[in-house]
Each structure stands twice: as C-alpha cells, then as structure tokens.
Amino acid sequence: MNYSMRRLLAAWPWFVVAGVSVVVMLAVMLPAAWIVPKFAKSTDGHMNLVDPAGSLWKGSATLMLATGGGAGGVDGATLLPGRIEWTTAFWPLFTGRVRMEMRQTDAMPDSVFVDAGLSGSTISPGAITVPASLLSGLGAPFNTLNMEGNVRLTWTEWRMLGHNTYGQATVTLDDMASSVSRVKPLGSYRVVFQAEGEAATINLTTTSNGPLLLSGQGTVSKTSSAFNGSATATPDARENLAGLLNLLGRHTGPDTVELTFAR
Structure with a gap:
C-alpha cells in the first residue's frame, strides 16, 4: 500500500464526519416553508399553512381554509386567528421516526403530539x-x-x-x-x-x-x-x-x- 493510499484511508473517518455534519447542518436549516406544499397536498388544498416562519424543526405558520381540489386560487379563503407552532425532535430521525409537538396559540389549549414511523403513525x-x-x-x-x-x-x-x-x-x-x-x-x-x-x-x-x-x-x-x-x-x-x-x-x-x- 503506497503512502497516498495510507493517507486517504487515515483521513476517511474525517470525510465521513464532515459529510454527516453537512447533512445535519442542512437539515437543521431547512426553512419552515419546506413543509407548506406538503401539508397542502396532504389535505387536497383545503387546509394550508401560510406565512411560515422559523425552520422545519422549530417554526410556526397561520392556518388557512380554502376550497382546494385544484380550484386554483384562494378567493374567499379564511384564516384562523393565531398561529400553529411546532417543534420536531431531531435525534429520533436517526431511528426512522418523526416526533413533533404542535399547538395553536389561540384555539388549541393543549399540545398535540405526532409520532410517525415506517410501520405507522399516531396523533395524540x-x-x-x-x-x-x-x-x-x-x-x-x-x-x-x-x-x-x-x-x-x-x-x-x-x-x-x-x-x-x-x-x-x-x-x-x-x-x-x-x-x-x-x-x-x-x-x-x-x-x-x-x-x-x-x-x-x-x-x-x-x-x-x-x-x-x-x-x-x-x-x-x-x-x-x-x-x-x-x-x-x-x-x-x-x-x-x-x-x-x-x-x-x-x-x-x-x-x-x-x-x-x-x-
């Protein structure tokens, strides 16, 4: 094994650490806006998150009700007073699970917890x-x-x-x-x-x-x-x-x- 190969093998763990660090940093920096189209798609456009702030891990948005169904446009849509706030636990992602805590500042007295994995999901x-x-x-x-x-x-x-x-x-x-x-x-x-x-x-x-x-x-x-x-x-x-x-x-x-x- 030549000298260059030995140096490459010695540095390989650091490349892995650097790569994981970049992925973690990008994940942490994901803006709250990233979840907006996915939420709208899951409700066929009837419920939408607008004016997002923060990140995917700790953020908030306003809930808007609209006609949905590909109607195109939000004429007549209504906004729920207050904001929906959420916090996503980071480390459970490494076990293949998503755990979120959600609340609505004006209309929901207690937080709701979402626990989702490959086998299924629950909402408290x-x-x-x-x-x-x-x-x-x-x-x-x-x-x-x-x-x-x-x-x-x-x-x-x-x-x-x-x-x-x-x-x-x-x-x-x-x-x-x-x-x-x-x-x-x-x-x-x-x-x-x-x-x-x-x-x-x-x-x-x-x-x-x-x-x-x-x-x-x-x-x-x-x-x-x-x-x-x-x-x-x-x-x-x-x-x-x-x-x-x-x-x-x-x-x-x-x-x-x-x-x-x-x-």
Whole structure:
C-alpha cells in the first residue's frame, strides 16, 4: 500500500464526519416553508399553512381554509386567528421516526403530539375551537350559508397503519345561525366521525332542539362516500326557514328536505 493510499484511508473517518455534519447542518436549516406544499397536498388544498416562519424543526405558520381540489386560487379563503407552532425532535430521525409537538396559540389549549414511523403513525388526543365563520373558506355550501356560532373539534388518539385508520373525531356546533335566515339560533348539533380501518362512518344528530332539526348517517372510504339525512323545520318556523331549507336540499314534505351526498 503506497503512502497516498495510507493517507486517504487515515483521513476517511474525517470525510465521513464532515459529510454527516453537512447533512445535519442542512437539515437543521431547512426553512419552515419546506413543509407548506406538503401539508397542502396532504389535505387536497383545503387546509394550508401560510406565512411560515422559523425552520422545519422549530417554526410556526397561520392556518388557512380554502376550497382546494385544484380550484386554483384562494378567493374567499379564511384564516384562523393565531398561529400553529411546532417543534420536531431531531435525534429520533436517526431511528426512522418523526416526533413533533404542535399547538395553536389561540384555539388549541393543549399540545398535540405526532409520532410517525415506517410501520405507522399516531396523533395524540386533542381539541380545537374555532368560529363557524371560518368554515366559509371551504366553499359551498358553507360560503352560501355564512354560518355563525361556535365549532369545537375533539378527537381521540388516531392510529394510522398502512391503509387503515382508527380513531374518532367529534364536531360540536353550538348555537348555530345563518345569514340566510332571520331565525337565531337554529339549534346545536353534533357530527361524529368514526374511522374503522379502511372505512369510516358519519353520524349527525341534533343535541339542542331548536327550530331546525338535523339528522343523518353516512359512510366514507377511499373509493366512495355517501350520506343520507334530513333537515326539518318546526311548524312555527316553517315560513321563516323556507329559504334555508331550499338551499339545504330537496323537499320531501312541507317542513323537511333530504340531505344527500354520494360520490
């Protein structure tokens, strides 16, 4: 072995250290903007992170709701007050895992933890409360109804294993109202989304009786979605809710319209 080869072999560990150091430095310096398009793609553009700051490891951004689905543009999109903040643990990456802590400064009282690996991922239980007006950013029918009230989303631990997802999310809509109706409030409602592997169920119920009663059930899977329900006005509110009922669905009676969706 000649002298040059011996020197190269002696220096090889230092080349490895230098290479790893460069990779680590670049990873640490990844800007928060790097995660923005990936987040938007995972939600089909319905939820977006805008005005990112910091890095992938410790950063923040504002949550924006938009129509998504390749609609092109963010006309009518709405912003959630406050910012989403996150911290990513660095060393677990060397074991093939991503561990993040996330919180929303204005709407989420407790942090949520994400633990993802090659075999699957979990999201810890959490809750977030937002104004119903924020939903207008999702487009029809929310932008037409221009809803008012409080919306609270709570969820149990979510587990994702391959194509299977397990967990429950509950949306509580309290003292809801709409700009297309003079009747306020319309009532309070609950939507329960139960993920059970490759499919999920949806259950809509009225929790506080008002002039508008909502109910229905549905199923969601990767290949199809369907929902069947009804919206019923109390007899004394029939006239005042006529315009709202016409927007919600097809009449099946003087006080009732069907709520249907399928794809």
